[in-house]
Amino acid sequence: MSVTHTPPLNSTADGDPMPDQQRTAPAPVPARRGRLRGLAERHALLALLIAVIAFFSLYPPSRDVFFTSQNASVLLGNQSTVALLALAVILPLVSGYFDFSLGAIAAASSVFTAGLMSFDDLPLGLAMTAGIGIGVVVGSINGLLVTKLGLNSFVTTLGMATLLGGIIQWYTGGQTILAGLDPRLAQFGSTTLFGLPQVVYVVAVAALALWYLLAQTPFGRGLYAIGANPRSAALVGIRVQRSSWITFVIAGAIAGVVGVMALARAGSATADSGTSLLFPALAAAFLGATSVRPGFFNVVGTIIGVLFVSVSVSGLTLSGASAWASPVFNGAALLVAVGLSHYLGRSRGVRTT
């Protein structure tokens, strides 16, 4: 990330007369054209989503099942965990940090919530609290390692993810936890309200809350400032370390909720490392960063990103594509999203050091 119009500042006292004339402002972009282009850029993903929906609604192999309320209900219900995890993922990303452990946190939360009920006969409320608590604890450890000790967030959270994966294996013995779960949880996961699964409303509430936090509070504005330049942020009185640490904690807590929600949807907890959740969530977050507020991770864009990927995959599946279509589409979408945001010159280059 370089500030293109700022000349390299020379720290020597011997400021040789530098050519001021060579530093004139760039020609102002024709405002109207710029605004139109900006508008197109902001809504390109939404337009693409609508186009995909229209296509599969008309495409003969899928049109009978695709544009139905049942399909919408199934699709949104199945994608709720990915959507919520994507919301968790963008929080550290806004302030410039990766958190790769969020998928593993969700998996751990799921397994421990199930295990505490199944092995230790704990009541549902306590088990859920423990599951979400794991997310909070792991998130705060991640945050401390990355912000206080200044470790590389990419590597640190990757290590944490691997470690959690091992603990999950140890705790479950590689088995799926099925028996002894409180039936109310599975019931919550499968019940619909106004034609949509209840979990969708959980995601909606979380999205609203995060949108408010990121876009409508001074704290959220500060996070974007940290993401843009942590040095500058510190010098305008933003508590950089504390704010970044908080994003890891909130993200961990949300990932804990994702785990409980996954358990509610599936009715069982598998010994899984959580990558199957994490990668689509990352793809959605990066896709989201190309729209609504291009160049910045944002809540609305992320939700559109999740919908775009899941609708496309659903349409492909209903059109008879094989099981491999989903990961191929996810991966391709992620590559295109990252490439696009780089091409647009707005890539914020998430710090990996």
Next chain:
Amino acid sequence: MTATSTETGPSAASAAPDDVVLRISGLTKRFGATLALDGADLALRHGTVHALVGGNGCGKSTSIKVLAGVHRGDAGRIEVAGRSWHVDDYDPRAGRAAGLRFVHQDLGLFPELSVAENFAFDAGYPTGPAGKVRWGALHRRVAELLAAYEIDADPRTPVAALRPAQRTLVAICRALQDQEGDQELILVLDEPTATLPQHESDVLLAAVRRRADRGQTVMIVSHRMPEVLSVCDDFTVFRDGRTVASIVGTRPTERELVGHMTGAALSRAIDAGTVAGALDEIAPPVADERPQAAPPVAGTHDAAVVLSVQDLRGGPLCGVDLELRRGEVVGVAGLVGSGRSSLLRTVFGEHRPAAGRVVVRDAAGALHEAGDTCARMDAGVALVPEDRGGEAAFAELTVRDNISVTVRRKYWRPWGMSAKQEQADVAALVARHGVRTSSPEAPFTSLSGGNQQKAVLARWLQREPTLLLLDEPTQGVDVMSRADIYATVREAAAGGTAVLVASSDLLELCTLCDRVLVLQDGRVTAHVTGAQLTPDHLTALTQSTAEDPAHTGAA
């Protein structure tokens, strides 16, 4: 030599032309409207240590950059070891082949890698079959070189573990490592001691002198007069892009040298005909500054005193005392390493002082002692840092975001941020401070340097600070914006804000400030006000040694 040079010293005539291994003649370089070099000349004699000195912006760095090939000269000739080029044909590779070697202030070392590997990146790794690095051979060779240069270090030590002077010596040794057989290399050191503490630079210069005594030709560009005077044989003084003196084979006094730099010497010398006699009379007029300069002795009970710093120590600061009153614009002059920026940053709470007190009075009159950056901001302190791109700008955010970042809490309502009020405030600030932008929603990087700086100032001035700290406020700023920024600062001061400006641009300090403190080796060594406030006088004060009693004001 050439017509523009003033030769002094008894041995001037002994500089036989064939002795000269590097000659620059009539070098001219123009940047836009600014003439950085205006027919400068320089002759470096074989086996000598040659000092190139001059005030800020005199062109000495530009001339080094032309030699190193960073800039291409507009006119003039360069001659290295008997080969001569017009600047148009001069190719830095040719200069290198002829024997020019540079060690810049940024040494270009890889701190994490070993000394040996730092050498190998320059000269290549010795390799055996299948491209395997022959570590034994590399370490042996580097150990020999280090021994030859009297650097007490192991080739396997990481460079970061070396002392600062050793690092510079390693860079020098690396630059000269291919000096073998009869080829004579010319070593150019650009501000080698600027960031070194005194004892480190003594070590370094002693080592350079020993090399020179064995026949190494060295050119040193430096700000530090006592240092060049202690090691150099010849002196070339630049002023305004011209050579105003070349002193060969004799050591001038510091006063003479500074006199050449400020121009006082030249005019007098020409008038008087004899240089030596004139120089004694042109002592910087400091005798009468003491009475005005003495800062008010008033303590923190004086309500007009906004900032009171007492015996501040830490980093380069070794006991700074100063007081700032409401509405005052005070400058801080000093060389690189004198502690200018450190002073500002310590006052802003970014650095914790090792000792001493920093007391700030807020708008309500309450006093605040220790505190971090946030506490300082709450007490009404604002800092515009030197490195705009690295420490002030949020490059990808909008101009609006960049301006309102310091007051973002003001716009928060339970139902969200008040975008309307924020936009109105930012629009008003943009208009008031003359920030030229296509829209407040444009990315910050779309602004020119000057407009970025105006926006950063607006960011702080909307908080109506009681104390505004400016570090190099017009670095990389165009002339028009510079005038706007001066006007803005003066206006803020008129409104009661106390302003502390650190700058390497002495003209700027004279234009902007009511009084200027001279910082030397971490101490305030002089206060300058009124008619004394001229760039030449400030140059003399910043360059002089702290021991010289004539230059010492209130310490």
